[in-house]
Amino acid sequence: MQRHRFFAAASNVQEGRITLDADESHHLTRVLRLSEGDDVFVLNGEGREWECEIIKAGKNSVELTIRRELLNTVESPLDLTLAQALIKGDKFDLVVQKSVEMGVTRIVPLITEHCEIRRAEEKIEHRLQRWRRIAMEAVKQCGRRKLPEITEPLRFDKFCEVAGEHNLIFNEKGGRTLREISAQLNKLDRQVDRLALCVAPEGGWSEAEIEMAEANKFLFAHLGPRILRTETAAIAAVALSQHLFGDIP
Numbered sequence: 001m002q003r004h005r006f007f008a009a010a011s012n013v014q015e016g017r018i019t020l021d022a023d024e025s026h027h028l029t030r031v032l033r034l035s036e037g038d039d040v041f042v043l044n045g046e047g048r049e050w051e052c053e054i055i056k057a058g059k060n061s062v063e064l065t066i067r068r069e070l071l072n073t074v075e076s077p078l079d080l081t082l083a084q085a086l087i088k089g090d091k092f093d094l095v096v097q098k099s100v101e102m103g104v105t106r107i108v109p110l111i112t113e114h115c116e117i118r119r120a121e122e123k124i125e126h127r128l129q130r131w132r133r134i135a136m137e138a139v140k141q142c143g144r145r146k147l148p149e150i151t152e153p154l155r156f157d158k159f160c161e162v163a164g165e166h167n168l169i170f171n172e173k174g175g176r177t178l179r180e181i182s183a184q185l186n187k188l189d190r191q192v193d194r195l196a197l198c199v200a201p202e203g204g205w206s207e208a209e210i211e212m213a214e215a216n217k218f219l220f221a222h223l224g225p226r227i228l229r230t231e232t233a234a235i236a237a238v239a240l241s242q243h244l245f246g247d248i249p
Helices: 022-031 089-101 124-142 156-162 178-185 207-215 230-245
Strands: 005-007 017-020 039-043 049-057 062-070 079-085 106-111 167-170 194-199 219-221
Touching (some): 005 124, 022 062, 079 230, 089 124, 106 124, 106 156, 156 207, 178 219, 178 230, 194 230
Parallel strands (some): 167 194
Antiparallel strands (some): 017 062
16 A cells, blocks of 8 residues: 655644645645545654544645654664755756665755856755755655755855865765775774765866865765766765665665
């Protein structure tokens, strides 16, 4: 049986009952044609999910009663940031969808010297809303309960200033394999539970950006002998990182 999942903000979950907003209510009643007595699942985007029964189904508001909370583990233990250089719309949409499915914690759109799209040329608020909608749908589809953060675009130099301690930058011209980097990091006294991946646009990194990454002690990595498109590189990097440091076996 298909599992129908909906989103409700934490403020809409009170005393054993949940109220869906107009958009989710419309999808439940008009698109899926569900009604009173049907079972659904609701997540709050902050890590919690409940199995519910529909008790009142209206076009703009649906009320549910909570049967039980789901407590099984579905989120990766790895706090994984994907810093992806801005690329054309449909390609970035794909990166958002697939990286969310594979458990990324946050996505940082990067403004780089060779990226195809600049902030001034974009309706950035519109794009952010679109990416967040795609992320929400991916969370519902894949069974996650936490909604990943998608930040406003950052220039690469600004990202370097706020990045944590384990930052990988993928570069066709050099670097080590992720397996080699994993072996190095796993020699540390504590388990690596936080990682950032930086993926270049189709035009690659500029010399200034390479120097900036070196100055900030980023680890240079590559994804094998073949030249990958940036969206392919991003998805591969997330999957391999989850395999080596997260919860993909």
